Amino acid sequence: MIDSFLMIGQSNMAGRGYTKEVPPIFDEHIKMQRNGLWQIMSEPINFDRPSAGVGLAASFAASWRMDNPQHEIGLIPCADGGTSLDDWAVTGALFENAISQSRLAQRTSTIKGILWHQGESDCSPEKANQYQEKLSVIIDVLRKELHIQEVPLIIGGLGDYLADGIFGPYFTSYPLINKDLEDFAQTTKNCYFVTAKGLTPNPDHIHFNALSQRILGVRYYKAFRDLQHIPVPLNDEEGVLAKIYNRPYTKTEKIKLLEHEFALGIIESKDYLDHLTALNQG
Amino acid sequence: MIDSFLMIGQSNMAGRGYTKEVPPIFDEHIKMQRNGLWQIMSEPINFDRPSAGVGLAASFAASWRMDNPQHEIGLIPCADGGTSLDDWAVTGALFENAISQSRLAQRTSTIKGILWHQGESDCSPEKANQYQEKLSVIIDVLRKELHIQEVPLIIGGLGDYLADGIFGPYFTSYPLINKDLEDFAQTTKNCYFVTAKGLTPNPDHIHFNALSQRILGVRYYKAFRDLQHIPVPLNDEEGVLAKIYNRPYTKTEKIKLLEHEFALGIIESKDYLDHLTALNQG
Numbered sequence: 001m002i003d004s005f006l007m008i009g010q011s012n013m014a015g016r017g018y019t020k021e022v023p024p025i026f027d028e029h030i031k032m033q034r035n036g037l038w039q040i041m042s043e044p045i046n047f048d049r050p051s052a053g054v055g056l057a058a059s060f061a062a063s064w065r066m067d068n069p070q071h072e073i074g075l076i077p078c079a080d081g082g083t084s085l086d087d088w089a090v091t092g093a094l095f096e097n098a099i100s101q102s103r104l105a106q107r108t109s110t111i112k113g114i115l116w117h118q119g120e121s122d123c124s125p126e127k128a129n130q131y132q133e134k135l136s137v138i139i140d141v142l143r144k145e146l147h148i149q150e151v152p153l154i155i156g157g158l159g160d161y162l163a164d165g166i167f168g169p170y171f172t173s174y175p176l177i178n179k180d181l182e183d184f185a186q187t188t189k190n191c192y193f194v195t196a197k198g199l200t201p202n203p204d205h206i207h208f209n210a211l212s213q214r215i216l217g218v219r220y221y222k223a224f225r226d227l228q229h230i231p232v233p234l235n236d237e238e239g240v241l242a243k244i245y246n247r248p249y250t251k252t253e254k255i256k257l258l259e260h261e262f263a264l265g266i267i268e269s270k271d272y273l274d275h276l277t278a279l280n281q282g
Numbered sequence: 283m284i285d286s287f288l289m290i291g292q293s294n295m296a297g298r299g300y301t302k303e304v305p306p307i308f309d310e311h312i313k314m315q316r317n318g319l320w321q322i323m324s325e326p327i328n329f330d331r332p333s334a335g336v337g338l339a340a341s342f343a344a345s346w347r348m349d350n351p352q353h354e355i356g357l358i359p360c361a362d363g364g365t366s367l368d369d370w371a372v373t374g375a376l377f378e379n380a381i382s383q384s385r386l387a388q389r390t391s392t393i394k395g396i397l398w399h400q401g402e403s404d405c406s407p408e409k410a411n412q413y414q415e416k417l418s419v420i421i422d423v424l425r426k427e428l429h430i431q432e433v434p435l436i437i438g439g440l441g442d443y444l445a446d447g448i449f450g451p452y453f454t455s456y457p458l459i460n461k462d463l464e465d466f467a468q469t470t471k472n473c474y475f476v477t478a479k480g481l482t483p484n485p486d487h488i489h490f491n492a493l494s495q496r497i498l499g500v501r502y503y504k505a506f507r508d509l510q511h512i513p514v515p516l517n518d519e520e521g522v523l524a525k526i527y528n529r530p531y532t533k534t535e536k537i538k539l540l541e542h543e544f545a546l547g548i549i550e551s552k553d554y555l556d557h558l559t560a561l562n563q564g
Binding site: 016018034035036037039042047048049050051078079080093094096097098100101104107108165166202203204207260262263264265268269272273 | 298300316317318319321324326329330331332333360361362375376378379380382383386389390447448484485486489542544545546547550551554555
């Protein structure tokens, strides 16, 4: 049975890091949901927009795998860029999509956690004032409908760069949302807050860059594993990432990567067959 | 209200054409479903695998738009690579995913047609023998569950190149499936067959290349519009594509493309703002 995790929220949960900026994470035992079935994970996991890229879920899953070398993890991507808490309201399309995708995942996995990152689209004093109450309703109904009342909910802070870029004026209230998220986690059972301190953006100053997403995923996993808030950056974030990147590929992974190269026309059929033969003999 | 179309089947419905090989199709009134909501279409529409690319749905939609210049079309991507008819059985995950995604689409659209392309994974004499009966059950239940009994179902043939490539031995029975598809369409109400004659593959000799997918989409639309089988290639396929490609972008489309370039870091913030100002003044 796969241990699965639901990804919900807006663009920084979906992921907008540039894939070319970080080493890939590819592990035959990390799956992602596609059309109700499990496929080996590759990024972008949560393809909500053409700009989808690296998110926090890949390094979260890879961190989980280091503690669970004999088990499989599955990611259920349901985050959607630019969406507010009102867009996520119960009975809305985003909510119902997350429910139906989760139920499909529950046929062959056990949901072990909920990963949430959202708030950029609620950056106003009025909306910040209602944030905790709205989030509480969404999460409560979600937990009940999926029968996952007790699993950890991990929620991350917004980037401290938000007010600086060309869209800065839209985000001046971001510290109010960060306080909401932290307060919500402090007062809600099975909920843990993860800081975004020190993380840096793409040139748009809205989205975490790829390295920051990798680091955020490591923090999310630490919160999940230890059932504790992560109010400050961890000591060994880059070290954890180095361990993840240094994991050697299995034979199955090498074959899958070779198939992918051939499917994309990067290598010709003769080279494909030669390499495949070598891998199968190796 | 959007007119929507359900995309089901395996990889050649999802699309594996290389995007760099054909001009893009981008039209603010062609939407695709993401997380239960509508987004402006861009390829890959049906991101089932990392190798997803150009499929037939984009040129199908662009052809539809030439006849419906005042209306919007929405694509519901539910196709999944490598899947057999047994994988698509009623109550299976693929079937239920297509049902739940379609129901979300029906909140804000009317499903006007079903686009099916599948059969490569059923290329054996035994499976070919059961193909029509299995497909009939799947389509009947799908139509009933979604209350779309009367909408056209368009089904396309398999590529005549299938037996030639390095995977050729798996596909020697493909003519049996093509006969099944043609017979099924002839004997099933509201079902039309589209030939794949003349279409060519990627180097893998499994997947239609990008130009062939564009042509196939034009044929699918002709079958849908005229409610007739397309047993031979059309006379003016490349001409239709030229018209599609020559459509000038609207201001909204230019702004969306500019936003995308900035999101991907292709242009810097100063250039983004300068171009945006120019577009808004133009």
